[in-house]
Amino acid sequence: MPNKTGRTNRLPELPEVEAVVRKLRSRAEGAFISEVRVLRARSTHPQHSALLQSASGRVIDAIDRRGKNIILRLSGSLAIRVHLRMTGNLVMLPSHLLHSQTVRVVFALRDGRGIGFEDPRVLGTVHLHTDSELQEILNDLGVEPLSADFTVSFLASHAKRSHRPVKVFLMEQNVVAGLGNIYAAESLFRARIHPARLACGISQKKVKALHAAIVEVLTEAMTEAEASYSQPGSHNGMSWRVYGREGKPCVVCGQAIRRLRQAARSTYYCAVCQK
DNA sequence: TCGATCCTGTAG
């Protein structure tokens, strides 16, 4: 979210989570977890923090992403599922940083380093699942928007059945997995659709534009997220056209960007461009 | 279907 200093926090949606996964994958796949330390029990809620101990003594066979979930697949048919929510991060840390203020869970490796779950606001979660449990959870997620399964007709058929505002509809993880508050707003702006329009009332033509906008926004954000994660400080992620720009001129028509409350969240849009 | 809740840093 933007603040007075012009700095922007990185709210992890699909592109940012994917960047975290790629970076961690290159460093931690094949690693052996020698010890698990839960420094803040709330981070495993509603699971008991002791459950995570089952991860110790196991190898990280693979690291994947599904929606905004990070999956560490472990030897012995178990998996760790991490959700970053707002302020979480999952990173390889050297031993001297493993107990920093905001580190909530540590998966210590044999060489002294560890995978650290950092999360200042403690809203993110780290859960342990059996493979079958995990399968059930992931089955409840919708389609991956950057996969071939995400088609115009898929989006159209789900939109047709939803009587919710299209912005809220786009954030439902059981339809399209991975969109959050920022990219939902950005996609609607590019498709020139008003965020309060009911999903079922969107024309076929607009659904097609929305589909294209989602793919475009996420693809662009993915490139930017990768760059900012591989070269911290040199990139700030993609620039937003509406998100966080209340009162600032629309990049297309110059009208002041407006803010709307939807489902207790801020939605930014241009009242001229988005009808 | 919608509001409250969790949580803490930052802005006012």
Next chain:
DNA sequence: CTACAGGATCGA
């Protein structure tokens, strides 16, 4: 000091 940021979950 209060208000606010928001993803997912839960209860009305």
